[in-house]
Amino acid sequence: MDEENKKQPEVESKKTEIHECREDEYLNNWKRERADFLNYKKDEFKRLSEFAKFANEGILLEMIELLDDLETASREIEDHGLKQIVKKFEDFLKKHDVEKIDSKDKFDPLLHEATSTEEDGSRLEEVRAGYLMHGKVIRPARVKIVK
Numbered sequence: 781m782d783e784e785n786k787k788q789p790e791v792e793s794k795k796t797e798i799h800e801c802r803e804d805e806y807l808n809n810w811k812r813e814r815a816d817f818l819n820y821k822k823d824e825f826k827r828l829s830e831f832a833k834f835a836n837e838g839i840l841l842e843m844i845e846l847l848d849d850l851e852t853a854s855r856e857i858e859d860h861g862l863k864q865i866v867k868k869f870e871d872f873l874k875k876h877d878v879e880k881i882d883s884k885d886k887f888d889p890l891l892h893e894a895t896s897t898e899e900d901g902s903r904l905e906e907v908r909a910g911y912l913m914h915g916k917v918i919r920p921a922r923v924k925i926v927k
Contacts, residue, residue: 840918850866850869878911880912881909881910881920883906883923885904891921892920892921894922894925895907897924898926903925907922907923908922
């Protein structure tokens with residue numbers, strides 16, 4: 781019995797040690813899960829922000845088609861009122877961070893779509909304007925590469 785009494789504190793000590801190890805393990809697991817959850821929230825926020833930025837892309841592309849028609853009509857008919865409407869469309873697009881692609885520089889396959897090429901073309905002639913939205917190409921510029 782005396783031997784058993786000596787082992788009792790040792791057993792209790794081991795039980796306490798095991799209990800503390802489990803508590804540490806639970807705490808560490810909880811910390812890991814918490815960090816994973818915070819990373820998930822951050823990633824989901826980024827994804828939803830990107831989605832919201834481009835949610836209107838389809839509507840804006842349709843408006844750009846209308847703007848193309850208005851610009852064509854404006855070139856054919858010298859009407860001050862029509863030019864003001866074109867300007868309002870351009871301001872509206874700018875407000876939504878949509879900007880025209882500059883087609884005066886050299887050909888860039890990320891921004892331009894070549895419709896035709898003349899031999900050793902060095903200059904771009906815009907056939908249809910291209911547009912960027914928040915820095916992303918939503919419609920490439922159609923260009924002719926001419927000498």
